[in-house]
Amino acid sequence: MKQTENTGPAIELNRLTKRFGDFTAVDGFSLTVRSGEIFGLLGPNGSGKTTIINMISGLSKPTSGEAKVLGHNIIHDTRVVYAALGSVPQETALYEELDAWTNLSIHATLYGVHRSERDRKITDMLNLVQLYERRHSRVSSFSGGMKRRLALARALLHDPLLLYLDEPTLGVDVQSRRAIWNYILDLKKKEGKTVLLTTNYLEEANALCDRIAIIDHGKLVALGTPIDLKRRYGDTVMEIETASSVSPQLSAKLSILPGVSEVIQKDKILKVTMSGDELSLTGQLITLVTQEINIKKISQREPNLEEIFLSLTGSGLRD
Amino acid sequence: MxxxxxxxxxxxxxxxxxxxxxxxxxxxxxxxxxxxxxxxxxxxxxxxxxxALTGGQAPTAIVLEDKGPYAQQFLSAMEHSHSFIIQQTTNTDAQNLMKKGQIVAIVTVPGSFDSLLRQGKQAQLRVVLNNLEVDFTNDIRRAVPLAITSFYANAFPNQVVIRAHEVDTYSHDxxxxxxxxxxxxxxxxxxxxxxxxxxxxxxxxxxxxxxxxxxxxxxxxxxxxxxxxxxxxxxxxxxxxxxxxxxxxxxxxxxxxxxxxxxxxxxxxxxxxxxxxxxxxxxxxxxxxxxxxxxxxxxxxxxxxxxxxxxxxxxxxxxxxxxxxxxxxxxxxxxxxxxxxxxxxxxxxxxxxxxxxxxxxxxxxxxxxxxxxxxxxx
Incomplete structure (x- = not known):
């Protein structure tokens, strides 16, 4: 058995379904994660993210459908997949009563890291996450951020091709979050690793992910790059401050332009909400306004992932 | 790799x-x-x-109103029966112990015990029983007659004609x-x-x-x-x-x-x-x-x-x-x-x-x- 080399997709999910009694947690979910990308799974609590991760990692058997990781069926080639997989579960799964070095040493044995390389690799990983000085401290004495960093070091110890990160910055402070983001970005940039992460933080997904899948009620709701998603599902708001009040005729003319969803006029302020390809539309709007009146100031607010997320998944509270 | x-x-x-x-x-x-x-x-x-140590044997008071050799022999038979934790007391103390619930039985050897036996007459042993728990009660009911038999076999060897001949499977108990x-x-x-x-x-x-x-x-x-x-x-x-x-x-x-x-x-x-x-x-x-x-x-x-x-x-x-x-x-x-x-x-x-x-x-x-x-x- 050896760590697999993969040139195809890192993960292929084909109509993956998981039912718990009458409740369908994941419903015919299909997805492809390309090798070398950082892919984000976004969804509200209880949307099925962790269930999907558990099925991809073989910790939960799908009710139906198939999950292939690095070209291998996770059910049939479990150990081959595990050898190439690094995982940071939400709860970190560290032995908190033991020290950092021992945690990594146990992992090294479980993953078959050769004894001659073990100490060097552990040292390298602890240095990478800046915990080498604390190598003999019990993990229970670490902060949340330090534990996450140690869990990341552990996941990287056996040099995996693919990393699962389940809520990698949950409950960590801003400094630690930035540090973890940098490690994750470096994994892709310097080592070409594939990263699949779940997160509740839209800012995190925006900063890290090449592509994002938004899921809700166990189904894929949207898929694309952050820019794509904003373009497809987000609204850009252009705010135009004019020298004098805009006529109702101009407002009406603007509101019927294709791509303009709303025009609000208040004194000398004109707010135009645009959806779709806003680049050409922006030019048209400015031309029409300047034909009637002088423009003093223009500002444009980009759509953000949070608005898109809420518009796709609803704003109701989730358990 | x-x-x-x-x-x-x-x-x-x-x-x-x-x-x-x-x-x-x-x-x-x-x-x-x-x-x-x-x-x-x-x-x-x-x-x-x-x-096991406390529960195996019944705490019993014995009142010897007769201090003669037969009465002593009977006491010895009771002590060797492996069924009692014997306390030899006066009648008053025995009654107090019974009232406090510290003993299961009082066995009284009457003052005429030795003389009755010497005359070949029947002697009555008074047994007062705290029968609140049937296991201990039955222990006393079984053990007193056994102690009497054992006493008889030792005190009047010629009168007891049936004897058990024990052959042990193991060398020691x-x-x-x-x-x-x-x-x-x-x-x-x-x-x-x-x-x-x-x-x-x-x-x-x-x-x-x-x-x-x-x-x-x-x-x-x-x-x-x-x-x-x-x-x-x-x-x-x-x-x-x-x-x-x-x-x-x-x-x-x-x-x-x-x-x-x-x-x-x-x-x-x-x-x-x-x-x-x-x-x-x-x-x-x-x-x-x-x-x-x-x-x-x-x-x-x-x-x-x-x-x-x-x-x-x-x-x-x-x-x-x-x-x-x-x-x-x-x-x-x-x-x-x-x-x-x-x-x-x-x-x-x-x-x-x-x-x-x-x-x-x-x-x-x-x-x-x-x-x-x-x-x-x-």
């Missing part, structure tokens, strides 16, 4: 060793729990012994405590093994670290065997203390030390594996403790703890042969006292116990493996 290119058997041995050491180190950091795991089995042993303590050791080994291994297994689920094990490309057989080994080594601490208590404190010296060590190891493997199985199934340490105690006590009572189980009723005797404690008690009674308490020989009992150990280790490992597919979490 080939990370799994180490020879698989060697790699599995490494995993077993690392898991064992990991569990030992983890347990040692939780001192309170560690102490509990050692103390509870020893506590179990000592408390049951105390129960074995006391109740000496017999019971061996049975108690088996069930204490069981309790210690269940607690230690059950807690080690459940801890992985409680703390979420089971994911690290489940996601590793290592053999789950090796992981579970490693956990069993770790619990076995920890459990051996309480077993060593138990052996010291039994041999040096209670004074029960094993007849076959080699059998003792071989079978104690086999028993520990069996119960530690069973503990791992329970911990893997219930996944909570809080549930492991009551389950272990709840399992050990009934099994103890049906497995021939107080005497060979095959002397009991047939249904119980048949049921008890389906579980390892029965064989454990049998081979320990042989190791300590050279006793045969089952219809099967000690060697066969050993093989059966080895079979139990192998099957339970396998089920325990398969349960962990099955858990990978069924989902560590949902």
């Amino acid at each position: 080939n990370i799994l290119n180490i020879y698989p058997a060697y790699r599995s041995l490494l995993v077993i060793w690392v898991m064992a050491i990991k569990d030992i180190r983890s347990s040692l950091t939780e001192r309170a729990f560690m102490v509990t795991s050692i103390i509870i089995p020893i506590n179990f042993l000592l408390l049951f012994l105390l129960f 074995t006391g109740y405590v000496q017999y019971l303590v061996v049975s108690l050791m088996v069930v204490s080994v069981m309790l210690g093994g269940l607690l230690q291994a059950g807690s080690n297994a459940a801890r992985e689920y409680e703390k979420g670290t089971i994911k690290e094990l489940m996601l590793a490309p290592a053999s789950l057989w090796a992981i579970q065997i490693g956990k069993i080994l770790g619990a076995l080594l920890l459990n051996s601490l309480s077993v060593v203390v138990m052996i010291i208590v039994i041999v040096f404190l209670i004074g029960v010296w094993p007849e076959h030390w080699d059998e003792l060590f071989a079978f104690v190891l086999l028993l520990m493997i069996t119960f530690v594996a069973l503990g791992s199985l329970i911990g893997t199934l219930v996944r909570r340490r809080q549930a492991v403790i009551p389950l272990s105690i709840g399992l050990s006590i009934p099994v103890f009572f049906i497995s021939g703890a107080f005497g060979p189980a095959i002397w009991g009723d047939q249904v119980t005797a048949t049921i008890t042969q389906l579980q390892p404690v029965y064989y454990g008690i049998a081979i320990f009674q042989h190791a300590f006292h050279n006793f045969t308490t089952t219809s099967t020989s000690p060697a066969i009992n050993g093989f059966i116990l080895a079979g139990f150990a192998a099957v339970i280790v396998a089920i325990s490992a398969l349960t962990l493996i099955n858990g990978r597919g069924r989902g560590v979490v949902h």
